[in-house]
Amino acid sequence: MSDAVMHGHEHHDHHPTGWKRWLFTTNHKDIGTLYLTLALVMFFVGGAMAMVIRLELMHPGLQYVDPQFFNSMATLHALVMIFGVVMPGTVGFANWLIPMMIGAPDMALPRLNNWSFWILPFAFSLLLLTLFLPGGGPAGGWTLYPPLMLQTGAAMPFVIFAIHFMGASSIMGSINIIATIFNMRAPGMTFMRLPLFVWTWLITSFLLIATIPVLAGAVTMLLTDKYFGTSFFNAAGGGDPVLFQHVFWFFGHPEVYILILPSFGIVSQILPTFSRKPLFGYESMVYATASIAFLSFFVWAHHKFTVGMPLAGELFFMYATMSIAVPTGVKVFNWIATMWRGSLTFETPMLFAIAFVVLFTIGGFSGLMLGITPADFQYHDTYFVVAHFHYVLVTGAVFGMLGGVYYWLPKWTGHMYDETLGKWHFWLSAISVNVLFFPQHFLGLAGMPRRIPDYALQFAEWNFISSIGGFVFGLSQLLFLYIIVKCIRAGAKASDQVWDGAHGLEWTLPSPPPYHSFVSPPMVTDATAHS
Amino acid sequence: MSTSSSGYYLPEPSHWPITGSIGLFSVFAGAAMWLNQVGVGPMVLGFGLAVFIYMLFGWFGTVIRESEGGIFNRQVDVSFRWGMFWFIFSEVMFFAGFFGALFYARVLSVPWLGGAGGELSTHEFLWPAFSPSWPMNVIPKPEDFTVYKEVIPAWGVPAVNTIILLSSGGTVTLAHWALKKNQRRALCWWLFATLTLGFLFVGIQASEYAHAYEELGLTLNSGIYGTTFFMLTGFHGLHVTIGATMLTVIWARALSGHFKPDHHFGFEAVAWYWHFVDVVWLGLFVFVYWL
Numbered sequence: 001m002s003d004a005v006m007h008g009h010e011h012h013d014h015h016p017t018g019w020k021r022w023l024f025t026t027n028h029k030d031i032g033t034l035y036l037t038l039a040l041v042m043f044f045v046g047g048a049m050a051m052v053i054r055l056e057l058m059h060p061g062l063q064y065v066d067p068q069f070f071n072s073m074a075t076l077h078a079l080v081m082i083f084g085v086v087m088p089g090t091v092g093f094a095n096w097l098i099p100m101m102i103g104a105p106d107m108a109l110p111r112l113n114n115w116s117f118w119i120l121p122f123a124f125s126l127l128l129l130t131l132f133l134p135g136g137g138p139a140g141g142w143t144l145y146p147p148l149m150l151q152t153g154a155a156m157p158f159v160i161f162a163i164h165f166m167g168a169s170s171i172m173g174s175i176n177i178i179a180t181i182f183n184m185r186a187p188g189m190t191f192m193r194l195p196l197f198v199w200t201w202l203i204t205s206f207l208l209i210a211t212i213p214v215l216a217g218a219v220t221m222l223l224t225d226k227y228f229g230t231s232f233f234n235a236a237g238g239g240d241p242v243l244f245q246h247v248f249w250f251f252g253h254p255e256v257y258i259l260i261l262p263s264f265g266i267v268s269q270i271l272p273t274f275s276r277k278p279l280f281g282y283e284s285m286v287y288a289t290a291s292i293a294f295l296s297f298f299v300w301a302h303h304k305f306t307v308g309m310p311l312a313g314e315l316f317f318m319y320a321t322m323s324i325a326v327p328t329g330v331k332v333f334n335w336i337a338t339m340w341r342g343s344l345t346f347e348t349p350m351l352f353a354i355a356f357v358v359l360f361t362i363g364g365f366s367g368l369m370l371g372i373t374p375a376d377f378q379y380h381d382t383y384f385v386v387a388h389f390h391y392v393l394v395t396g397a398v399f400g401m402l403g404g405v406y407y408w409l410p411k412w413t414g415h416m417y418d419e420t421l422g423k424w425h426f427w428l429s430a431i432s433v434n435v436l437f438f439p440q441h442f443l444g445l446a447g448m449p450r451r452i453p454d455y456a457l458q459f460a461e462w463n464f465i466s467s468i469g470g471f472v473f474g475l476s477q478l479l480f481l482y483i484i485v486k487c488i489r490a491g492a493k494a495s496d497q498v499w500d501g502a503h504g505l506e507w508t509l510p511s512p513p514p515y516h517s518f519v520s521p522p523m524v525t526d527a528t529a530h531s
Numbered sequence: 532m533s534t535s536s537s538g539y540y541l542p543e544p545s546h547w548p549i550t551g552s553i554g555l556f557s558v559f560a561g562a563a564m565w566l567n568q569v570g571v572g573p574m575v576l577g578f579g580l581a582v583f584i585y586m587l588f589g590w591f592g593t594v595i596r597e598s599e600g601g602i603f604n605r606q607v608d609v610s611f612r613w614g615m616f617w618f619i620f621s622e623v624m625f626f627a628g629f630f631g632a633l634f635y636a637r638v639l640s641v642p643w644l645g646g647a648g649g650e651l652s653t654h655e656f657l658w659p660a661f662s663p664s665w666p667m668n669v670i671p672k673p674e675d676f677t678v679y680k681e682v683i684p685a686w687g688v689p690a691v692n693t694i695i696l697l698s699s700g701g702t703v704t705l706a707h708w709a710l711k712k713n714q715r716r717a718l719c720w721w722l723f724a725t726l727t728l729g730f731l732f733v734g735i736q737a738s739e740y741a742h743a744y745e746e747l748g749l750t751l752n753s754g755i756y757g758t759t760f761f762m763l764t765g766f767h768g769l770h771v772t773i774g775a776t777m778l779t780v781i782w783a784r785a786l787s788g789h790f791k792p793d794h795h796f797g798f799e800a801v802a803w804y805w806h807f808v809d810v811v812w813l814g815l816f817v818f819v820y821w822l
Contacts, residue, residue: 016544024544175621237755238754
């Protein structure tokens with residue numbers, strides 16, 4: 001047996017080059033790079049859509065795009081950012097880092113890993129192609145609520161199948177990550193020695209496998225309701241449009257944690273390094289993450305308090321929602337306690353991580369406000385909701401990923417990025433993102449509804465300010481692109497350790513690491529495990 | 532490279548995944564075009580299916596050759612096991628979504644349309660003639676739907692089908708025991724019995740569907756009862772068909788001497804899947820047909 005395996009090994013070092021390398025690869029680093037590249041491209045695609053939205057909303061009245069196109073921009077912006085940026089981006093981190101962090105040569109199922117990625121460009125072709133179909137792209141919002149969604153034109157089946165396709169990718173990717181973490185850990189790498197990033201991805205994978213099939217079911221019901229005469233969401237046949245909202249948000253709420261948990265993990269790696277202290281309360285972080293994931297299955301109806309549910313349901317979902325604040329609070333306090341009396345330095349990854357803690361917490365608090373049923377009757381479907389989820393997703397999930405890119409880019413490329421430009425990118429982003437989203441709280445509380453291309457005159461000033469923030473934030477990301485390209489091409493040679501306070505197996509490998517991370521498993525002890 | 536490194540199995544770069552993506556992309560694009568009444572839709576769909584099936588043969592063929600070549604060690608075996616386990620879990624959640632829709636309709640939306648739970652005005656203003664029951668005797672707005680005469684009772688053909696599918700769960704276990712004792716003839720025969728029962732089940736379901744459509748007037752368009760009935764049993768039937776096809780593959784492999792008493796994950800994966808469709812059917816029998 002070992003002959004065949006050894007042969008496989010030797011052969012491997014002569015992997016194909018050029019386009020074949022990327023198309024046929026079974027290597028976790030190549031696939032990680034592909035995922036991250038796709039996420040970066042889609043970040044600019046979805047970002048361009050956001051620029052259209054902010055341009056139209058800069059002034060009251062209709063001036064640049066027609067309302068139907070505006071609605072499809074809002075719909076596709078969300079689908080692209082969720083399924084095309086945050087999800088593939090965090091899977092890219094998982095691919096690059098999990099084998100290196102647990103002391104493995106690669107993922108458990110490398111060919112499946114290739115397929116998980118190579119589905120996505122095809123799936124996004126299906127989705128974005130709809131913009132060129134008669135009737136335009138989907139315009140019913142990313143939540144796809146019937147009966148509005150059922151009025152979609154030729155785009156409808158393309159959108160549904162694109163979601164099925166992306167879901168297949170997510171499920172296969174998650175299966176691979178769980179199999180890798182369960183089965184590929186180096187000797188001595190016990191579960192309670194796993195770096196927190198690995199833990200968050202283990203739990204995220206479970207959430208994905210449990211909920212993506214439910215989304216697949218929900219969109220299948222939409223498809224059959226439109227084309228095959230079923231009545232899932234048709235009251236005239238005994239169904240109920242609200243049923244869709246239940247099934248969708250049974251997926252949708254865990255999905256929120258799918259988007260944020262990997263960034264929790266990234267921040268939990270960055271903060272100890274630049275505080276030069278071990279992560280405070282490692283075990284409670286693990287349990288808090290698991291609790292958040294568990295509770296996320298019982299809070300879905302807080303997305304639709306106003307739809308007309310029985311009072312007992314409203315109260316149950318309110319209390320369940322409030323209870324998530326407890327494990328989330330544990331995490332925020334642990335991050336702060338990690339920095340407490342540390343020897344802090346403020347390199348770009350640390351800046352993004354600290355901004356994450358502050359701004360994500362703001363988004364968490366506005367989430368608590370929205371979770372209070374009677375208060376939500378006022379806030380529902382206003383810009384307050386938009387402000388809330390952009391704080392948790394942009395200054396939360398995306399800032400976590402940006403920090404992670406700066407943190408591991410020297411390890412991945414072997415070059416240090418330009419620290420001065422990195423700091424410029426951070427400050428431009430951190431200031432402009434608050435100019436962009438903070439005023440949307442005021443707009444929402446004053447009653448401006450979301451998902452409209454025009455608004456009453458009293459909302460004009462804050463919308464103008466928000467748009468200016470949006471344009472600056474968008475342009476700042478071009479700087480990010482420049483910094484990455486510059487770092488890949490050249491830069492100061494990065495040491496293996498890269499950051500003097502960093503702990504974990506990935507820092508014991510050369511920068512850039514060898515093609516197969518650990519060809520012989522390292523022995524992990526308490527001293528070499530996470531800090 | 533140290534000797535312990537030989538413990539890891541790392542496959543070569545492979546063109547099968549991208550082939551599968553092209554196949555599935557064509558399936559989806561073709562189906563979407565077909566639904567939009569674009570003429571080439573069915574052809575694109577057919578091309579995609581052909582590519583996808585070619586990929587399945589090629590990819591599984593590669594894995595089977597590697598397995599029979601003795602390349603897979605214990606660690607690879609465990610990775611496959613976790614992979615299959617979580618795949619089946621994802622399938623369970625897919626069915627959970629449809630069962631959720633069934634329970635929602637039975638417990639909430641249909642009674643609400645009849646005025647239960649403080650929805651009196653809904654009942655009054657929408658369809659006052661509707662009185663809720665399950666199976667529904669009337670559809671709230673019957674003129675929009677195919678009205679059915681009756682539904683399929685549990686204790687007829689569905690009960691027979693239950694016995695067939697449960698027996699096939701037994702025969703696949705007998706095949707497994709035979710494999711572990713290296714009784715090859717018994718292995719092949721019990722496998723053959725299992726896949727025969729599986730396809731028999733699918734055939735009986737198909738004739739029941741024909742009966743429902745042609746004689747009972749029960750269709751996908753028969754309100755929420757017809758919807759949940761056909762979607763749940765239909766997706767289950769699709770999974771039985773896939774499972775029976777997988778059984779056929781491992782039967783052919785068993786006939787050509789594959790699998791060893793201590794190394795036969797391909798067999799076990801199919802057996803797990805088969806038990807999964809079995810359990811789903813029990814849920815269907817109780818909640819769709821019986822109660």
